[in-house]
Structures are given as C-alpha cells and as structure tokens.
Amino acid sequence: MDKDRLSVVKQYPEWLNQFISVYQKLSTNNLDLLDEIYAQEVTFIDPIHEIKGLSNLHEYFDGLYKNLSSCTFIINDVIVDEQQAAVYWEMNYQHAKLNKGEIVSVQGSSKLIAKDNKIVYHRDFLDLGAMLYEQLPLIGKLIHWIKVKAAQ
Structure with missing residues (x-):
C-alpha cells in the first residue's frame, strides 16, 4: 500500500486494521x-x-506456507461496514514447483465478518486456475490454450 492508503487504514475498525497488518507480515x-x-x-x-x-x-496455513519460498499480500481496496468488509488484494508467491520457481501474482478478494473484534468468517474469492493450475508445466499450457480459444 502506498503512503496515502496507509493513512486511510486508520479509519477502519480495529479488527480490520489488525487483519491488514497481520497479512502484510504473515509467514x-x-x-x-x-x-x-x-x-x-x-x-x-x-x-x-x-x-x-x-x-x-x-x-492449514502451516501446510500452505511450509512449501512456499515467499508469499506477500498487497491490499488494493477495502469496502467496510462496522462488522464486515470486502478486501481486494494481490497475492504474490513463489513455489519451487510452480511457474519454474518464479513469482506468481493472483488477484482476489475476501469477505470478512467480525464479532467482538475478531474475525468469525473469512471467505476468499480468487481464480484457482491462475493461482495453481496454470502454473503446472503441462496442464498450464493446456489451460492457456483453452483460454485463448474461448476468447476468440
């Protein structure tokens, strides 16, 4: 997030500020x-x-992060009410066996619901193909070909 966005973060409910802070340093x-x-x-x-x-x-997170070389989140936008939020993000990760070990970037969003200053519901929406399947050597080429054909 750029400097201007950081100043906006202070206007969010505390539970959301905490969520953003944690995800920016999670490992x-x-x-x-x-x-x-x-x-x-x-x-x-x-x-x-x-x-x-x-x-x-x-x-679950232990299993996910164990196999990653790196994983970072950039928060691009937030729509918030007192007890719920939609968070739009970009995840950049590296996995030795995906995309030849290069960084993979995936856009996504999360619906969050909080109660008593803690998140009780978190649902992620993202393109699983872009995150995983397209990064596999053989399947990735097939999926890319299908996307090109579908767009014609």
Missing part, C-alpha cells in the same frame, strides 16, 4: 499472529477448502 515463522485476528470458532473458506476452528486454520 511460516509467525503463524501465531492468526490468534490476534481470528476467533476460536472461525470459518475459513477458499476455492479448495472449508475450515472450521482456529486450530484447524493453523494447521
């Missing part, structure tokens, strides 16, 4: 930060999984 070495933003009874949904409970979320 395998500090997954305990999840405890600062998520409630024990959190429901987390992405295109592949639905996870219930903070301990299960820890396990």
Whole structure:
C-alpha cells in the first residue's frame, strides 16, 4: 500500500486494521499472529477448502506456507461496514514447483465478518486456475490454450 492508503487504514475498525497488518507480515515463522485476528470458532473458506476452528486454520496455513519460498499480500481496496468488509488484494508467491520457481501474482478478494473484534468468517474469492493450475508445466499450457480459444 502506498503512503496515502496507509493513512486511510486508520479509519477502519480495529479488527480490520489488525487483519491488514497481520497479512502484510504473515509467514511460516509467525503463524501465531492468526490468534490476534481470528476467533476460536472461525470459518475459513477458499476455492479448495472449508475450515472450521482456529486450530484447524493453523494447521492449514502451516501446510500452505511450509512449501512456499515467499508469499506477500498487497491490499488494493477495502469496502467496510462496522462488522464486515470486502478486501481486494494481490497475492504474490513463489513455489519451487510452480511457474519454474518464479513469482506468481493472483488477484482476489475476501469477505470478512467480525464479532467482538475478531474475525468469525473469512471467505476468499480468487481464480484457482491462475493461482495453481496454470502454473503446472503441462496442464498450464493446456489451460492457456483453452483460454485463448474461448476468447476468440
């Protein structure tokens, strides 16, 4: 986020400021930060999984981050109400076996619902093909070909 956006962040509810802060520094070495933003009874949904409970979320993130060389989030926009928000982001990650080990950039968004200053519901919306399938050597070329043909 640029300097102007950082000043806007201060106008968000505290739970959302905390979420943005945690995701900007999250890594395998500090997954305990999840405890600062998520409630024990959190429901987390992405295109592949639905996870219930903070301990299960820890396990899920541990598995995700363990295989990544790097993963960063850039928050591009936020629409917020007191207890819910839509967060639009760009994720940049590196995985040795995907995209020849080069950085992969994926646009996505998250719907967040908070209760008592903790997130109880987090759902990610993103193009799983762009994030994963298109980065695989053989399948990626096939998916790219299909996209080109579909656009004609």
